[in-house]
Amino acid sequence: MPFRLRAPLRALSLTIAVALIVGACAPGQQIPTVPDGSTPPIASGPDPSATPSGTPGTPGTSPSYQPGSSGEPPEPPAPGPTPTPASPDPSEPVPTVDPEPTPPATDRPTAPPTQQARMSAELIADGFENPNGVTHAGDDRLFVNEQLGWVEVLERRTDGSFQKAGKFLDIQELVACCGERGLLGLAFHPDYQENGLFYVTYSDQRHSFVMDERRVSEDDPNRADPDYRRQVFRIYKPYNYHWGGHMEFGPDGYLWLGMGDGGFGGSTNDPGDPDNLSQRLDSLFGKMMRIDPADPDGDGPASYGIPEDNPYVGREGALPEIWARGLRNPWRWSFDRLTGDLWIADTGHTLWEEVNRAQWPDLGRERNYGWKL
Numbered sequence: 001m002p003f004r005l006r007a008p009l010r011a012l013s014l015t016i017a018v019a020l021i022v023g024a025c026a027p028g029q030q031i032p033t034v035p036d037g038s039t040p041p042i043a044s045g046p047d048p049s050a051t052p053s054g055t056p057g058t059p060g061t062s063p064s065y066q067p068g069s070s071g072e073p074p075e076p077p078a079p080g081p082t083p084t085p086a087s088p089d090p091s092e093p094v095p096t097v098d099p100e101p102t103p104p105a106t107d108r109p110t111a112p113p114t115q116q117a118r119m120s121a122e123l124i125a126d127g128f129e130n131p132n133g134v135t136h137a138g139d140d141r142l143f144v145n146e147q148l149g150w151v152e153v154l155e156r157r158t159d160g161s162f163q164k165a166g167k168f169l170d171i172q173e174l175v176a177c178c179g180e181r182g183l184l185g186l187a188f189h190p191d192y193q194e195n196g197l198f199y200v201t202y203s204d205q206r207h208s209f210v211m212d213e214r215r216v217s218e219d220d221p222n223r224a225d226p227d228y229r230r231q232v233f234r235i236y237k238p239y240n241y242h243w244g245g246h247m248e249f250g251p252d253g254y255l256w257l258g259m260g261d262g263g264f265g266g267s268t269n270d271p272g273d274p275d276n277l278s279q280r281l282d283s284l285f286g287k288m289m290r291i292d293p294a295d296p297d298g299d300g301p302a303s304y305g306i307p308e309d310n311p312y313v314g315r316e317g318a319l320p321e322i323w324a325r326g327l328r329n330p331w332r333w334s335f336d337r338l339t340g341d342l343w344i345a346d347t348g349h350t351l352w353e354e355v356n357r358a359q360w361p362d363l364g365r366e367r368n369y370g371w372k373l
Contacts, residue, residue: 125154125162137188147182149175153222169224175202184245190253199293201245210234232293232304239263242272242329251340254307255293258330261286271349278326278371281318290323311366326369
């Protein structure tokens with residue numbers, strides 16, 4: 001059920017976001033859970049050159065689909081008033097699935113009824129550069145994403161406030177920033193206290209969307225191991241803007257990832273996705289993905305697992321990572337910790353923003369959210 005808001009209401013204060021995360025860290029009603037099921041099949045993904053020693057690489061190929069692509073296309077200009085498409089990647093696979101016919105347009109939704117809401121905010125930390133996300137690792141600390149390419153760790157004082165404890169992770173040399181690019185997402189593994197694994201998404205210097213697996217240092221819980229990096233996948237992005245990148249581990253234990261569509265292909269009057277990638281099942285752009293990011297064979301750079309009950313598993317011409325399609329730029333979204341529902345905030349173009357609610361336990365399985373039809 002979509003809810004739409006006027007576009008000028010986008011800006012949110014970090015203090016509010018941090019206050020909300022502090023509330024999320026507190027004990028509360030548990031969301032429903034489901035069994036993980038049997039071991040998921042292996043899908044293709046990263047480049048064997050992206051070893052745990054920290055050497056960057058590019059993804060490999062698969063006979064059925066190719067979630068990543070190699071090659072080093074020229075870096076497009078930084079975001080500005082008139083975005084331009086990046087140069088095509090010659091290694092990108094030729095589409096094999098035609099988009100569905102465009103149905104007749106529907107009327108614009110009317111503004112939903114409103115009621116007064118009371119909120120409060122408390123400053124608990126400041127002095128950041130350009131924070132774009134905050135999360136926790138199941139303890140009293142907070143972790144703040146900085147778009148330029150690092151993660152600040154905050155420790156709780158006895159009075160309930162927080163103090164900076166340094167950079168948990170710094171990958172500025174890998175991250176291309178800024179505009180809508182940069183460090184995009186951070187998610188800690190549900191078993192982080194035992195395995196120390198966490199995941200980051202970012203835009204790299206080759207205009208690609210990247211997900212890396214990282215782990216905490218063995219001798220300092222406030223620092224990531226600088227020498228460990230396993231590239232889960234890398235996907236070349238054809239146009240500027242609409243990177244998405246937010247990810248969370250769901251109540252089912254799998255990693256969910258929101259991918260933006262193809263981006264702007266012409267001018268600022270273009271609403272985006274000129275190739276209609278959001279509707280195509282042979283592309284991961286404009287999708288909600290669901291994967292098991294863990295190394296399937298435990299032997300370093302490998303791929304990732306696909307849950308057996310993903311809706312497009314075994315469907316010819318469709319990528320099995322896809323859970324739902326038709327999203328424009330799901331910049332931020334979350335699982336409701338009281339109900340298990342999935343709330344997706346999808347960034348609009350000029351007039352409307354969209355919030356979609358996917359109810360538990362279906363969670364929008366195989367749903368088409370409509371963009372850009």
